Structures are given as structure tokens and as C-alpha cells.
Amino acid sequence: MAKTLMKGNEALAESALRAGCRFFSGYPITPQTEILEYMSWRMREVGGEFVQTESEVAGINMLFGASAAGARALTSSSGPGFSLKQEGISYLCGTELPAVIVDVMRIGSALGNVFQGQGDYWQLTRGGGHGDYRTIVLAPASVQENADMAYEAFDLAEKYTHPVLIASDAAIGQMVEAVELKDFHDHDINKYDWVIKGRKEGEDKRIAENVYYAMGADEYKDFLLEKYKRIEDNEQKWESVNTEDAEVVLVSYGISSRVCKEAVKIARKKGIKLGLIRLKTLWPFPKKAFDALTSDIAGFLCVEMSILGQMVDDVKLATDNKFPVKCYSEFSNVPDPAIIIERAEKMLLENGGRK
Amino acid sequence: MIGEIVCSGFGGQGVLVAGMILAYAGMGQDKYVTWFPSYGAEMRGGTANCNVKISEDEIASPYVKEIDVLLAMNETSVDKFENQIKAGGVMVVNSSIVSPNRDFRSDIKVVKVPANEIARREANPKGLNIIMLGAMAGATEIFEPDYLKSAVDKYFADKGKVNPKNSLCFDAGINSCII
Known part of the structure; x- marks a missing residue:
């Protein structure tokens, strides 16, 4: 495909759709709103679901549902909106669900301001919510990487059944550069055996819940340590x-x-x-x-x-x-x-x- | 670095599109390009601008600090950006609305283009930005005039809306800076 000029936020959105993302739920906040805006018309064209939710909290929780049902799902936010998503990210981790969450970083604590910043590093890398977890965090430095990392983020999330965060910022999100997009990839929502779907009579019911309930504390501890080690060994870029x-x-x-x-x-x-x-x-x-x-x-x-x-x-x-x-x-x-x-x-x- | 350009004017004068066309033209020649809009607490009806960089090498920050070429479509743009132009740089001024009695810096090249009059004459009120691009092509060496003119048409053709009056405006822009 030939190169085209795109805004960082829009390239990220288009590339996520090309990776098979068919569900987006989120709430507007500068400087990430173009992701939502782009999804609002483009998602329908590719046959997916776009929901502008009543809040960021609703956005991350709808994402949880879509992910549990096997969809490739995306949400995005910035500043205080990204903070509101932390509880949901913790739930995704505890439940072992893949999902992609974008933080287009702006400056400052509290309301801060809409200009580019990188002050979310601790929140992104230490597990920004409650409990004992970390997430994979990708850091694009160009519009091309915004596209490429959004594309690969879904594979990575499914590989470890774990949320993947993309740490963009206002400069990367707002600027336009030449970008080459990858081809459309079909994602089968029934691809994985953990997917929750309709069960026939006599089949066990399935619930998306904290995996340690079924595993027990000891097994969960080993399972988690092994998983994080595997990520650390294989995914440093x-x-x-x-x-x-x-x-x-x-x-x-x-x-x-x-x-x-x-x-x-x-x-x-x-x-x-x-x-x-x-x-x-x-x-x-x-x-x-x-x-x-x-x-x-x-x-x-x-x-x-x-x-x-x-x-x-x-x-x-x-x-x-x-x-x-x-x-x-x-x-x-x-x-x-x-x-x-x-x-x-x-x-x-x-x-x-x-x- | 081939050029660091700021396009500035009232919202509606097409400054963001002018910058986008320059980035598009740069991409067409396999150059690195960045385009960055004015951003933050801008007022409706106030001045809009964009920063464009075109380069043979990877571009670091998309923000332009020292301007090679300024397209100033209104008075405020001159107020705001004239001092950021490098010595020996070029300022293309829309002389239809920027005061004719104004003193400009003497260490830059100032090209005065009556863009509003030309747009009226060519019956293309939305062609202001194209006229300014024509003048820029005539006054600088960033792009060959013929190449930039074809890039203008190709940019709009990609969007499915070619206006034949654009090339007339572009030519009028070039001619206006031949003294």
C-alpha cells in the first residue's frame, strides 16, 4: 500500500480496525478525541460497534464485556479520563482478558492541560489500579509506530491474555506524517476456548471472573509469576x-x-x-x-x-x-x-x- | 532540512490545508514530512496556524522554532511570527489585508501578494491559500513551481474535488511575486 498522510490518532484508529478491532467504547477528552471521532464513522463502515459511553468508567467496562465475548476491543483516553479507567484495567488483568487501551498523554496532575506530556510513566508501568499487576506498555514515537503498535497490540494482548497499553502523547497524536498501513486482518471472535458465548443444556456455565477463584491462591501465584517472567523474557523492545x-x-x-x-x-x-x-x-x-x-x-x-x-x-x-x-x-x-x-x-x- | 514553514491566518482562509498540501508535496518526493496544527486554547475566529517540516532526514520535533518560510494571511500572523523567521528567510504576506504602511524586517525577503483581490478576480473565493502557495513556489526553492502546482491538483483529486480554478489561482500567485 502506498503511503498516505494521517494524523497520529487517526492512523492508530484505522490500524486497530485493520487488525480486526470491531468494538470501541470510550468518552471524548483532548488530545485523544480524534480516535473516538474517527471510530464513530469508520467503525460502522467495517461492520463493528462503536459506543460513545456516558463516562470513561462505562467505556472500560463495556470493553471488558466485548473482550470476554472474544472481540478485539479498544478504548482510549487521556489525563483524568485515563485515571478513571484504572479499575477496569485491574479487572481485565485479574480476569486474564486481552484488550488494548490507549493513553494519549497530556500534562499535569488533576485537570492539567491538553499539551503533550509524559507524566503517566509511573501509572502506566507500575499498574495504575489496585492489586498486583503490570500491563504491557508500548511507546510509539511516530505516526507510523502509532499504526504499527496498534496493529501488533491485539496479537500481544491475546498471546498473554493480558491488557496492552499504548503510551502515545499529544504531539504524536496530533501530528500528521506519512504512514503505510497494513492490510485488513479478520479476527474470529470464537477463536479462543476462553471466550464466553451461549452454552447448550448440560454444558458448564462460564463466567468472566477473577481467575484465582478457580485456581486457588498457590497455583495462581505460580501462574502469575511465570506469565510475567515470560513477558519480561520475550517482549522487551x-x-x-x-x-x-x-x-x-x-x-x-x-x-x-x-x-x-x-x-x-x-x-x-x-x-x-x-x-x-x-x-x-x-x-x-x-x-x-x-x-x-x-x-x-x-x-x-x-x-x-x-x-x-x-x-x-x-x-x-x-x-x-x-x-x-x-x-x-x-x-x-x-x-x-x-x-x-x-x-x-x-x-x-x-x-x-x-x- | 529542506524547509520549516508556518502557515498562519484567520480560520477559514485555508491555512491548515495549505500546510497539508506542502506536506503532501514533500511526501510525493519521498521526503520526511510533519504537519502540526495550532493547538490549545485558540479562540473561534482567531488566528489558526500550522507548522510544516520537510526534510531529507528524519524529523525530531514537529514544532517549528526558526521559520524558513512564513505564509502570513492576516495582520495577526505577521505580529505573531515575523520575529521567528530566520535571517534571509521568506515571508509571503497577504497584502490585501495586511496594512501597506507596515514596516517589515529588512533581513528577510518579503513577498506581498494581494491574495483577496486575485481570488475575487479569478472568482475563486476559497483559493486564497492556493494563491499564497503559488507565490511561495515563485519566491522560494523548496518546490519547483510546476511540481507544487501538480501536487495541489493531486491533493484535491485524491479527495475527489478538483477545481480547475485552483491552477489559475496558483499561476496568479507565482506571477504576483515576479517584480
Whole structure:
């Protein structure tokens, strides 16, 4: 298929439909509303169901029902709306149901504002709701990745019968780029044996409920640990840029990581050995990307749009606390390549480069 | 980087579409492109704008900080963006509504196009943005004029609404910047 110009939010929506998504339930909030708006007319064209729900809570719970019935189902939100979905995400995890939930991140706590931010990192990666869970979190950095990750998210969700979150942001969602979409894929809602559907007389009834009720606590514990290990072993995704000989390595994702790539190019021209690890999954955190690095790195610089530097802990854990880890954080502005380089040079001065 | 462009004007003057056509033309030449709308607490009837980047290399941020080319369709656009233009950059001004007595920066190239008069003459009131694109093609080297003109028609053909008056407006835009 030829390339076409699309807004990030719309490319994500179209690509989800092409992956076989035939159910969307959600509520408008900037900057994710284009997903809902696109679905409102396009879903009917492909023969699916679109519901603009009375609230985000209704949206996530309808998604639960559609998923239990075997449909590929999507919901999306942002800011306070995404917080309202957390209880439902916890239920999806406890019930072992696949679903795809998009967070088009905006800035700030509470109402915040509609501009791009990356302040939901902790909420996304630590399990934003109650109980003992994590979700797979994909981090697109372009309109093309918005499309590609939405497409693969459903396979991933079904592979682990687990919700998959997509951590987009206002910049990725609102901007237009050239994108190549994948072909339509048919999804059979009766494909899996866990799907709830009409039962004949004499057959056992089925309920979508917390799986530990049937398993018992001990078995559930082993089951869960094995599942999370399997996800951590198999699903770490990242892109390394010029890390082989880097003295300072940037760690970033989403819109911030694009600026980091530019910073690496500019720094290299100046003779500064800068590298970048771009996270494509926020959880599982791509620890393997750090394994390959040598020991004479002056430090890691997290570049993110969150005031508190939410990625820092994960980088320290991934590197066993052996290196200095600093953060250059912005609030609503996309990070500036000149400041990135300035901070990296400062780290080099303080910690020394390669001998 | 081939060009960082801001298209700005009143809502309804077609500034967002003008930017989209530039991105479309860039994509047609296998360039990297981004288009980003003005965004946030904008007022109805206020000034709308979009940021367009066209590049041989991957584009980092979609936000334009230093402008190569500004399409200023009204006075407010000049107020807001003239200072962000790089020295030696180009500003295409809709001189039909931007005050003729206004002083512009002397270190940029200012191209004055009476876009509203041309649109009236060509009986194409919605062609303002196409006239500005024509003038831009004439005044800059980002796209060959003939290529951009064909991209305009192809953009609308994809949407199933080709207006033959658009190419007349585009030509009038080019001619207006030949002094």
C-alpha cells in the first residue's frame, strides 16, 4: 500500500480496525478525541460497534464485556479520563482478558492541560489500579509506530491474555506524517476456548471472573509469576542508536526520543560520543539494551517530559546502580537538543569519559 | 532540512490545508514530512496556524522554532511570527489585508501578494491559500513551481474535488511575486 498522510490518532484508529478491532467504547477528552471521532464513522463502515459511553468508567467496562465475548476491543483516553479507567484495567488483568487501551498523554496532575506530556510513566508501568499487576506498555514515537503498535497490540494482548497499553502523547497524536498501513486482518471472535458465548443444556456455565477463584491462591501465584517472567523474557523492545562507543547514553521514548536522536547527530558532529536507548516498550523495561553496554560509560541521561524524572529508577535498576543516572526533564515543552548536549557534556566533565 | 514553514491566518482562509498540501508535496518526493496544527486554547475566529517540516532526514520535533518560510494571511500572523523567521528567510504576506504602511524586517525577503483581490478576480473565493502557495513556489526553492502546482491538483483529486480554478489561482500567485 502506498503511503498516505494521517494524523497520529487517526492512523492508530484505522490500524486497530485493520487488525480486526470491531468494538470501541470510550468518552471524548483532548488530545485523544480524534480516535473516538474517527471510530464513530469508520467503525460502522467495517461492520463493528462503536459506543460513545456516558463516562470513561462505562467505556472500560463495556470493553471488558466485548473482550470476554472474544472481540478485539479498544478504548482510549487521556489525563483524568485515563485515571478513571484504572479499575477496569485491574479487572481485565485479574480476569486474564486481552484488550488494548490507549493513553494519549497530556500534562499535569488533576485537570492539567491538553499539551503533550509524559507524566503517566509511573501509572502506566507500575499498574495504575489496585492489586498486583503490570500491563504491557508500548511507546510509539511516530505516526507510523502509532499504526504499527496498534496493529501488533491485539496479537500481544491475546498471546498473554493480558491488557496492552499504548503510551502515545499529544504531539504524536496530533501530528500528521506519512504512514503505510497494513492490510485488513479478520479476527474470529470464537477463536479462543476462553471466550464466553451461549452454552447448550448440560454444558458448564462460564463466567468472566477473577481467575484465582478457580485456581486457588498457590497455583495462581505460580501462574502469575511465570506469565510475567515470560513477558519480561520475550517482549522487551528498544532501538539503540550509536551506543557502541558512547560515553553518555540518553534514555528516552516517544516524542522526546525523536529529539534525542537529533541531539546524538549534532553531538557526534561536535565529537561528543553520545548514544541513545529508545524504549519501544516501557514495560517490560528493555533491560537487555543495557546488558550490551561496556563499563566505561560516564553516565545515563534520561530525557523525558515529567518533572520528577519518572524513568530514572528503572534505568538505575537496569544498570544495577553502577552508573550515575541524571534526568533532563521538561514539563510541556518538547526537550531541546541543545540542552540535552549541554547536560551530557556536564556529565562527561563530572564523571569523566572513556580513558 | 529542506524547509520549516508556518502557515498562519484567520480560520477559514485555508491555512491548515495549505500546510497539508506542502506536506503532501514533500511526501510525493519521498521526503520526511510533519504537519502540526495550532493547538490549545485558540479562540473561534482567531488566528489558526500550522507548522510544516520537510526534510531529507528524519524529523525530531514537529514544532517549528526558526521559520524558513512564513505564509502570513492576516495582520495577526505577521505580529505573531515575523520575529521567528530566520535571517534571509521568506515571508509571503497577504497584502490585501495586511496594512501597506507596515514596516517589515529588512533581513528577510518579503513577498506581498494581494491574495483577496486575485481570488475575487479569478472568482475563486476559497483559493486564497492556493494563491499564497503559488507565490511561495515563485519566491522560494523548496518546490519547483510546476511540481507544487501538480501536487495541489493531486491533493484535491485524491479527495475527489478538483477545481480547475485552483491552477489559475496558483499561476496568479507565482506571477504576483515576479517584480
